[in-house]
Amino acid sequence: MHTAFERAEYEARLSELQRRMSDRGLDALVVSDPANMYYLTGYDGWSFYVPQAVIVVLGEDQPVWIGRAQDRNGAKLTTWLDDAHLESYPEAYVQQPDVHPMDVMADLLRRHGRASKTIGVEMDAYYYSARAHAHLTRHLPDARFEDATLLVNWQRIVKSPQEIAYMRTAAAIASQAMGVAAQAIAVGARECDAAAAIFQSQIAGLADKAGDYPAIVPLMPSRERTSASHLTWVDRHYTVGDTVNIELAGCYRRYHAPLSRTMALGRPSKQVEALAVAVAEGVNEALGSARPGATCADVEAAWRKTIARHGFVKESRVGYAVGIGYPPDWGEHTASLREGDGTVLSPGMTFHLMAGMWLDAGGLEISETVLVTETGCEALSDFHRGLVVKDS
Amino acid sequence: MHTAFERAEYEARLSELQRRMSDRGLDALVVSDPANMYYLTGYDGWSFYVPQAVIVVLGEDQPVWIGRAQDRNGAKLTTWLDDAHLESYPEAYVQQPDVHPMDVMADLLRRHGRASKTIGVEMDAYYYSARAHAHLTRHLPDARFEDATLLVNWQRIVKSPQEIAYMRTAAAIASQAMGVAAQAIAVGARECDAAAAIFQSQIAGLADKAGDYPAIVPLMPSRERTSASHLTWVDRHYTVGDTVNIELAGCYRRYHAPLSRTMALGRPSKQVEALAVAVAEGVNEALGSARPGATCADVEAAWRKTIARHGFVKESRVGYAVGIGYPPDWGEHTASLREGDGTVLSPGMTFHLMAGMWLDAGGLEISETVLVTETGCEALSDFHRGLVVKDS
Numbered sequence: 001m002h003t004a005f006e007r008a009e010y011e012a013r014l015s016e017l018q019r020r021m022s023d024r025g026l027d028a029l030v031v032s033d034p035a036n037m038y039y040l041t042g043y044d045g046w047s048f049y050v051p052q053a054v055i056v057v058l059g060e061d062q063p064v065w066i067g068r069a070q071d072r073n074g075a076k077l078t079t080w081l082d083d084a085h086l087e088s089y090p091e092a093y094v095q096q097p098d099v100h101p102m103d104v105m106a107d108l109l110r111r112h113g114r115a116s117k118t119i120g121v122e123m124d125a126y127y128y129s130a131r132a133h134a135h136l137t138r139h140l141p142d143a144r145f146e147d148a149t150l151l152v153n154w155q156r157i158v159k160s161p162q163e164i165a166y167m168r169t170a171a172a173i174a175s176q177a178m179g180v181a182a183q184a185i186a187v188g189a190r191e192c193d194a195a196a197a198i199f200q201s202q203i204a205g206l207a208d209k210a211g212d213y214p215a216i217v218p219l220m221p222s223r224e225r226t227s228a229s230h231l232t233w234v235d236r237h238y239t240v241g242d243t244v245n246i247e248l249a250g251c252y253r254r255y256h257a258p259l260s261r262t263m264a265l266g267r268p269s270k271q272v273e274a275l276a277v278a279v280a281e282g283v284n285e286a287l288g289s290a291r292p293g294a295t296c297a298d299v300e301a302a303w304r305k306t307i308a309r310h311g312f313v314k315e316s317r318v319g320y321a322v323g324i325g326y327p328p329d330w331g332e333h334t335a336s337l338r339e340g341d342g343t344v345l346s347p348g349m350t351f352h353l354m355a356g357m358w359l360d361a362g363g364l365e366i367s368e369t370v371l372v373t374e375t376g377c378e379a380l381s382d383f384h385r386g387l388v389v390k391d392s
Numbered sequence: 393m394h395t396a397f398e399r400a401e402y403e404a405r406l407s408e409l410q411r412r413m414s415d416r417g418l419d420a421l422v423v424s425d426p427a428n429m430y431y432l433t434g435y436d437g438w439s440f441y442v443p444q445a446v447i448v449v450l451g452e453d454q455p456v457w458i459g460r461a462q463d464r465n466g467a468k469l470t471t472w473l474d475d476a477h478l479e480s481y482p483e484a485y486v487q488q489p490d491v492h493p494m495d496v497m498a499d500l501l502r503r504h505g506r507a508s509k510t511i512g513v514e515m516d517a518y519y520y521s522a523r524a525h526a527h528l529t530r531h532l533p534d535a536r537f538e539d540a541t542l543l544v545n546w547q548r549i550v551k552s553p554q555e556i557a558y559m560r561t562a563a564a565i566a567s568q569a570m571g572v573a574a575q576a577i578a579v580g581a582r583e584c585d586a587a588a589a590i591f592q593s594q595i596a597g598l599a600d601k602a603g604d605y606p607a608i609v610p611l612m613p614s615r616e617r618t619s620a621s622h623l624t625w626v627d628r629h630y631t632v633g634d635t636v637n638i639e640l641a642g643c644y645r646r647y648h649a650p651l652s653r654t655m656a657l658g659r660p661s662k663q664v665e666a667l668a669v670a671v672a673e674g675v676n677e678a679l680g681s682a683r684p685g686a687t688c689a690d691v692e693a694a695w696r697k698t699i700a701r702h703g704f705v706k707e708s709r710v711g712y713a714v715g716i717g718y719p720p721d722w723g724e725h726t727a728s729l730r731e732g733d734g735t736v737l738s739p740g741m742t743f744h745l746m747a748g749m750w751l752d753a754g755g756l757e758i759s760e761t762v763l764v765t766e767t768g769c770e771a772l773s774d775f776h777r778g779l780v781v782k783d784s
Binding site for chain 2: 077192204219
């Protein structure tokens, strides 16, 4: 079998989605988010730089994949759909000022009898551009459009046993890559060479499990760049006194397990040490509070209370649901570990508990990918949970 | 200097853009495409998974960068803008169902006196979602919105001497990575280990020039997967008789030089050999035809005529303008080497001449990144232009 899941699991996902669509009064759904497309069909190709979609129609027993003609063979090779459910738009629609692939998708919806029905679209999904929406609505003037952003994403929040197995493999790859980072980041080494070693480890994966590309490259700012959350490496050699924030993920069959640590080259400053103690304690308290029945907000409160005792405040959320991802993000955009998020934890949910502090004078990160279990939660990676000090 | 270009080059870009905006009757422009944001300001962070923009106002001497609060330090560290031109939206706007970062951007435009003016937006840019547009327009009911997709992109098509120098470095990294691919792809090797070696080489870069992450991961389908254009590696070992299509890029300071080749492990089939001869000849003819004064369509015609003599037809375009890129694409989305594209070549333009053939029975790729010179054109990488046969 070339897909990551048995056909029955895809069929169950489709039925459940159709149930949710029905509850929302949707007759059809245009799924543009590549992670949702993968979830529903298995489609896996780097073709999301042109418009493409999985179209789910109420009452039909397979979704329809539609993309660029030259990518149709890719859909044939990676999805569970039969040939009749693979459509394409011709090359003449690619990056043109007058026509748009959404024109063809509108025709497809018309052929499926949905031209004057209620159609859900993912208004805020990556790759569903303002122009895509304008073309789709213009070509279906009698349809009613509903914003169905996150409809599929919310369905993804509880993972199946097979999904959890993939997350565990991803977490093992993440632990391994963090070990490589701890070796490669050293006084005198070039930042890019350390990054190259991390990539190598992520992609090679384990001896019997191929690594996949994570949705985000290793973020690894050093020195004053640790004050920012999303910077990569630069063209310099590490020196004594550097701190380096490393946020990376293992990825296996598109499932992600992110993991973050901060490294200090040489003796860390008192400020960094104090921050590390507070953050590690905060993460441990948050982990201790995560269990079925608790809410996302409860977990954040446990974290916030702990770091407040140390005199710290974090403005941004302390984590989010995680799983399937394509660039630019591995987050699921549903539940967040933050004040006011009443999502109740249940077994099979997976979160990236991300305790990143980006102070103006420098930052610090400790993060874990956690699985909510029957009785509590479990961190999936295995790596020393604290500041990684390297006395060189 | 932390930016990739002198301040004067950024200021010249800004002036030229304001001239183009004025021609189009735009009082302000919301730039969402990360490549355009980088071009105008130097901003370089993996934060495009949340809404962010560079806002250019007619008559102002700096653009405004606006993004998530935790990314503002990243803008401070990577752009040429002074502190007064770095804005942010608070965490409460991140991934919420009711509010959107575009609400804050609308306020910013209002403060700059553009609430009832003509505002350009990149309707079809990556990361400018349908919902982003809905929020921006709703919060500025008196403004007139114009689709300014590709306005900045077209300005990028002719490269400056410094940009060309970066493209040459990127091309050297691409040649090196293709050499690594030719070594690593071998009978018995795992596909993911070959991919890992390629990544390692791309990111390490050259001895004195750090590699950057390309906007697209190495595409390297093997066997029947070569019938599709955008597949990656899988969990298998190469075997005798495999062909592998490799499309990769070198990236330096966000400038890309893509390069593609097909490898045969063991003696290739007659069909693959014939296709390789036709494609290589087609690429050479296309290169021979590319010179100032010729159009993009002329180059495509030279290619098409040549492969037709060999009995082949390619539906898709044979290349496109290339340069700065962020995931998901390194293409500039302006000129394409295809029938009907009347763009006239001029010195300093750079294209990815991409002769990829994806036949149902398997495909073949040869591509080059080319620079239009005063008298003709130059392929920037240096790698045997033909089928790479590895008799194992």
